[in-house]
Amino acid sequence: xxxxxxxEPVQGVVRFYNFVPEGNAFLEDVLAGLARAQKSIPxxxxxxxxGSKLFEAICELPEYYPTRTEMAIMRAHIAEMxxxxxxxxxLIEFGSGAGVKTRILxxxxxxxxxxxxxxxxxxxxxxxxxxxxxxxxxxxxxxxxDYSRGLALPQFVGVPIxxxxxxxxxxxxxNFTPEEALEFLQRTRGLLGTxxxxxxxxxxxxxxxxxDAAYDDAQGVTAQFNLNLLSRINRELGGDFxxxxxxxxxxxDEGSGRIEMHLESLCAQLVRIAGRRFKFAPGETIHTEIxxxxxxxxxxxxxRDAGFVTEKVWTDERQMFSVHALIAA
Numbered sequence: 001x002x003x004x005x006x007x008e009p010v011q012g013v014v015r016f017y018n019f020v021p022e023g024n025a026f027l028e029d030v031l032a033g034l035a036r037a038q039k040s041i042p043x044x045x046x047x048x049x050x051g052s053k054l055f056e057a058i059c060e061l062p063e064y065y066p067t068r069t070e071m072a073i074m075r076a077h078i079a080e081m082x083x084x085x086x087x088x089x090x091l092i093e094f095g096s097g098a099g100v101k102t103r104i105l106x107x108x109x110x111x112x113x114x115x116x117x118x119x120x121x122x123x124x125x126x127x128x129x130x131x132x133x134x135x136x137x138x139x140x141x142x143x144x145x146d147y148s149r150g151l152a153l154p155q156f157v158g159v160p161i162x163x164x165x166x167x168x169x170x171x172x173x174x175n176f177t178p179e180e181a182l183e184f185l186q187r188t189r190g191l192l193g194t195x196x197x198x199x200x201x202x203x204x205x206x207x208x209x210x211x212d213a214a215y216d217d218a219q220g221v222t223a224q225f226n227l228n229l230l231s232r233i234n235r236e237l238g239g240d241f242x243x244x245x246x247x248x249x250x251x252x253d254e255g256s257g258r259i260e261m262h263l264e265s266l267c268a269q270l271v272r273i274a275g276r277r278f279k280f281a282p283g284e285t286i287h288t289e290i291x292x293x294x295x296x297x298x299x300x301x302x303x304r305d306a307g308f309v310t311e312k313v314w315t316d317e318r319q320m321f322s323v324h325a326l327i328a329a
Contacts, residue, residue, distance in 0.1 A: 012138040014128060017154065018121065019145035027237050027274060034271075034278045034286070041229060043175055043261075043289040044146065047097075047120050048232045054225040056098065061221060063213040066171055069321040070201050074104050074169075077314045077323075082108040084311060084325045085197055088162040090115060092191075094147040094172070099127040101169045105199075106135055113159045117143045117151065148176075150187050164196040171203035171321070174258070174292040178302065181292070185306035189328050198308065198326040204319055205293045208252045215250035215259050215291070223248035226263055226288055239273040249285065252293075259291040296322055 026045055033040045047055065059067035074081065082105070085091075089111050093102055096116030106114060114131070118124040121144040128142045139159055145151055166188055173181050188198060215222055226248045230241040249262040262285035271278045294302075299322070300310045308326040315322045 011136055012132065012140060014132050014140045014142070016121075016125065016128070016142040016144065019143060019151070020119065020121070024237075025146075030233060030237060030273060031276055034273070034276075038287055039278075039285065040287040044119055044148070045232065046225065046229055046288075047123070048228070048236075049122065051225060051228050051232065052097070052120065052123055054221060054228060057221050058217070058225060061217045061219065063217045064222075065210070065214060065320055066201075066203055069316050070169060070171075070323065071101060071104070073314050073316055073321060073323050074101060078104055078108045080312070080314070081105065081199060081323070081325070085109055085111075085165045085199070086163065088112060088160050089165040089197075090156070090159075090161045090163070091165050091167060092153070093117065093167045093169075095168070095170070096127060097123060097170075099131055102167065103131065103134065105167060106131065106138065111138075111165075113139045113141065113156060113161065115141045115143060115153065117145055117147045119144065119146050148184070151191070153191065164192045166192060166196070166198040166200075168198065169201040169323075171201050171291065173200060174203055174294075175290060176292070177290065178292060182302055182306055185303060185308065189307040192328040194328055196328040197311075198324075198328070200324050200326065202296075202299045202322045202324055203291065203293050204315070204322055205257060205295055206320060208254060211252040211259060211293070212250070215252075215261060216248065220248075222250065226250075226261055229288060230263065233273060237273055239271065241271055242269070245269055246286075257293050259289075259293070260287065261289040261291075262287055296324075299324060 029042055058064050090113045091111040092115040094117050096118045124142045124144055128140050176184055227243050230243055233239040234241055245266050246263045247266055249264045252259050264285045265280035267282050269280045296313055303310055303326050307329050309329050311327050312325040313322055
């Protein structure tokens with residue numbers, strides 16, 4: 001018998017909380033973003049039902065290495081990762097999505113409480129229910145919330161918790177600018193408290209051709225994913241985007257160390273959304289996403305500035321991707 005393994009309750013409890021503010025934040029963000037000199041829309045709005053399915057398809061593409069590489073790192077080192085986190089941890093996952101990588105960690109760690117946080121309430125419920133079927137002993141508290149704007153977790157009682165642990169896979173931290181990433185890490189450090197831990201996936205800098213291909217695949221799935229954002233605006237906000245008049249553009253900027261994704265207008269056109277009109281010149285773009293890449297040393301320095309100590313970094317043999325084990329100092 002393993003003394004570090006918590007006893008299994010007969011049945012875990014599954015709860016959900018909604019912390020998304022009332023009103024239409026999607027509409028507000030779209031109208032504000034399209035009014036800027038460089039038009040932009042936050043990438044969190046990619047993930048409606050079709051967008052989430054398209055992203056799952058992207059993760060299976062031969063060009064898109066991050067998901068399978070991170071999964072391979074986790075499978076190879078999961079015992080070390082579970083030992084790093086330790087027993088009786090409240091496992092918090094930001095941007096939990098479908099929770100595929102989470103299953104590997106939960107199976108090895110067996111935490112008494114899992115707190116997935118995602119802005120997509122439907123996906124949150126589906127993924128939580130799937131995990132509850134796989135791990136019937138697991139207590140799950142799903143939180144529908146925008147973690148990028150800061151978050152206060154409710155206090156949980158009746159569950160033995162020694163520490164908080166944040167799981168943030170997928171190099172999602174790359175969707176922040178370095179300044180935003182530092183602020184996010186600082187907020188997370190405050191949420192965890194001294195001695196809390198974090199496992200974070202970080203994509204590494206590499207050859208431009210490999211990065212360009214990963215975000216502009218030959219089958220055009222990423223293009224569909226990007227353009228689906230316009231379809232969502234049309235459907236949910238009454239927009240009149242003509243998708244054939246826009247094209248997916250993605251490229252790695254070596255100077256800034258980041259992928260940029262845009263939707264480029266192919267002609268002069270006028271788009272209407274909720275009674276507002278927006279003009280597009282030929283070649284003008286809507287900036288939809290960034291994905292910053294780091295060296296291990298660069299991310300380690302950022303984590304240190306945010307109040308963390310790096311305990312361990314796991315990478316693959318080709319140095320494509322990394323998983324960082326951080327302790328809140």
